[in-house]
Amino acid sequence: MTRPGRTRERAMAQRKQAAVTSSVSAAAIAVIGLAGLLGSYRINLTPSEPLGLWQIVPLDRSPGVDDLVFICPPDTAAMHEARARGYLRSGLCPGHLAPLIKSVVAVAGQRVEIANEVTVDGRLVRASTVAEKDGEGRPLTRFSGGVVPGGEVFLHSAFAGSFDSRYFGPVPTSGILGLAREVLTYAP
Template identity: 50%
Template sequence: MSEARRKGRRGALLILSLAGLVFGGIAAAGFLGGYRINTTPSFPLGLWRIEALHREVRVGDTLFICPPANVPAIKLARERLYLPAGLCEGGMAPLIKTVVALPGQTITVEGDQVAIDGDRLAHSSIQQWDAQGRALPTYTRGVVPLGELFVHSNYVASFDSRYFGPIPAGGVLGMAREVFTFQP
C-alpha cells in the first residue's frame, strides 16, 4: 500500500473519530440538558425538553414520566417492545403523556371508551388487540389512588393508562415541551 493511501486512510479515520466525538458530545450535552428525542407516534416526533415542574401536577399537563417497572402490563409492554429502551427503572424510556385524572377521580369504561367521573374522555377507545393480533391488557375501573396519575395520549394506539392503569406521580420527570417536532 502506498504512503499516500495510508495517509488518506488515517485522515479519514481521524475525521470519523472526531465526528463521533462531536456527535457523542452533543448527545451527552442534550441528555444532561433535559433534551429527549421522541420516536413514538403518541405525540409529535422530534426533539422535546424536560422542564422542571415547580407546582402540583394538574389535569391537562403533558409530562415526561417514568413508568413503574413492577406493573404486569408495563412488563408485558416492555417485552413486546411497545415501550422504547431508556434510563428509567426496568430499562424503559420515559413516557410523554397528558394527565387526564388525579387522585380521587373515578375511572370507568363505558362501551369501549374511558370515562372520568362519568364524563367520556375524547380519543380514548380501548383496543382489544395489538397490531400483531395479541390480546391487550385493559384497565377497567377504579379510583385513582393518592400519589398516582391517570395518563393518556390521543393517539389511538398509544400504550397509556387505558391499558396499565394509574401510575405513580413519583415518576414525573417534568413538563414535556416541544422544541422541534413534526407530525408525519
C-alpha cells in the same frame, strides 16, 4: 464500453454522497448527544406525540389534568411485558425503561371508567377508544377502572395505538420527571 471519465465521475459522486450522509449522521448524533448531556432534553421517536426534541420542564406543583408530562413508568412485571411486546422502549428509568410522554386526564380522587371508551367523572375522554388487540393481534388487558388513588395519575394519549393508563392503570406521580415542552418537533 464505459469511458474512464464516466467511471471517475461516478466514483466522485459516490464519495460526495457518502461524505454528505456521514456529515448528516454526525450532526444528528451530535444533537442527540448534546440533548442527552444537557439532561433536561429528550428525543421522542414514538408516534404518541410529535417526533423530535422535547424539553423536560420542572414541575413545582402537583400534576393537574391536561398536563403533558414526561414520566418514568413503574418498574413492574406488566411494564416489562409491555417492553418485551415492543410497546415501550429501553431507557434510563428504573427497570431500564424509557420515559413516556403522556397527558394527565385524571388525578387522585377522580373516578375512571373503562368501557369502549374512557370516562373520567362521567365525562368522555377525547380519542380514548379502548382496543381489544394490539397491532399484531395479541389480546390487550384493559384497566378495570375505579378511583385514582392518592399519589397517582391516569395517563392518556390521543394516538390510537398508544399504550397508556387504559391498559396499565394509574401510575405514581413520583415517576413524573417534569412537564413536556416541544422544542423542535415534526408531526407527520
